[in-house]
Amino acid sequence: MADQQAQKKLFEVPDKGAFQPVLNTNESDxxxxxxxxxxxxxxxxxxxxxxxxxxESAEKMYQMYRDDLSSGAAESVNRDLEDLDLxxxxxxxxxxxxxxxxxxxx
Numbered sequence: 721m722a723d724q725q726a727q728k729k730l731f732e733v734p735d736k737g738a739f740q741p742v743l744n745t746n747e748s749d750x751x752x753x754x755x756x757x758x759x760x761x762x763x764x765x766x767x768x769x770x771x772x773x774x775x776e777s778a779e780k781m782y783q784m785y786r787d788d789l790s791s792g793a794a795e796s797v798n799r800d801l802e803d804l805d806l807x808x809x810x811x812x813x814x815x816x817x818x819x820x821x822x823x824x825x826x
Contacts, residue, residue: 726762726778726823727733733819737812739769745806764797774784782820789813 721769742765750758767789775781789792789810801808 723777727775727781728826730778730781730816730819730823731772732773733812733816734809735769737815738807738809739765739772741748742801743769745804750804754804758804759795760803761800761806777824778820780822782816782825785809785816800813 745758745762747755747758749814764776772781772784794809798810800809817826
């Protein structure tokens with residue numbers, strides 16, 4: 721599979737499983753006292769999504785996904801996502817692992 725196609729297929733997993741659900745959450749679905757937190761996680765998620773799209777290969781995307789799972793910088797955002805009952809990157813780990821294996825990059 722051409723690397724661009726592999727990147728697209730691998731990107732779709734966290735995009736559909738974590739990024740899009742966060743980005744598509746409406747403020748009206750969140751208690752008023754948590755709306756600032758929602759805006760914070762949306763900004764962080766958009767940044768993360770953009771970063772994932774910029775990786776030069778599926779292998780790099782997979783490597784950085786794995787690094788992000790244990791990132792100290794992500795801990796605060798993950799706590800906020802949990803508080804808002806929104807998905808985290810770790811929630812789609814098994815599907816990412818399976819896709820990476822299927823693509824021959826794991």
